[in-house]
Amino acid sequence: MNEQTATTAxxxxxxxxxxxxxxxxDGERAxxxxxxxxxxxxxxFHTEIDDAHAGQGLAAIxxxxxLTDVRISGKRIVPVCPYVAKYLTKHTEFADxxxxxxxxxLTWLDAQLGR
Incomplete structure (x- = not known):
């Protein structure tokens, strides 16, 4: 009998x-x-998924x-990151x-990031 390690959510x-x-x-940053x-x-302003984990839907999760955490914290979202902006076009539950x-x-963000 082969035992396989189940990956966690x-x-x-x-x-x-x-x-x-x-x-x-599995406890490692992806x-x-x-x-x-x-x-x-x-x-x-930036989203990335490591190549080893690409195509698994991790960016959406x-x-x-x-964004759910932002809502809970009472803050608002500003989607400078292209992925976050694209996500928001499909998930209108965060439009409010x-x-x-x-x-x-953008000027403020550049100053924050030292660009």
Whole structure:
């Protein structure tokens, strides 16, 4: 009888000190979505999934749980990240807490990131 190790469900955690949410698969980081907080907004600017985990739907799980956390925290979403913006076009349940990306937000974000 072959025993196979069952993979556990992905886990999403917020890592405030690194300004990101991480998705873990079997306890190892498989991807992240990065943000900076601005007043009552959480500005998402980058999402990535490691190549070894591509095509498994992890980005959608990660972003959905991150946006749900934003709602719970009472903040609003600003989707600078193209993946988060695309996700929001298909998931209108977050439209009520989504703010537009403006030149002011982009200038602020560049200053935050030292660009």
């Amino acid at each position: 992905p886990v999403v955690r917020r890592v405030d000190t690194r300004h990101r949410y991480e998705i873990l698969v 991807g992240l979505t990065a943000y900076r907080d601005r007043d009552g907004q959480r500005v998402f 990660l972003v959905e749980q991150a 807490i989504t703010d537009p990306v403006t030149p002011e937000v």
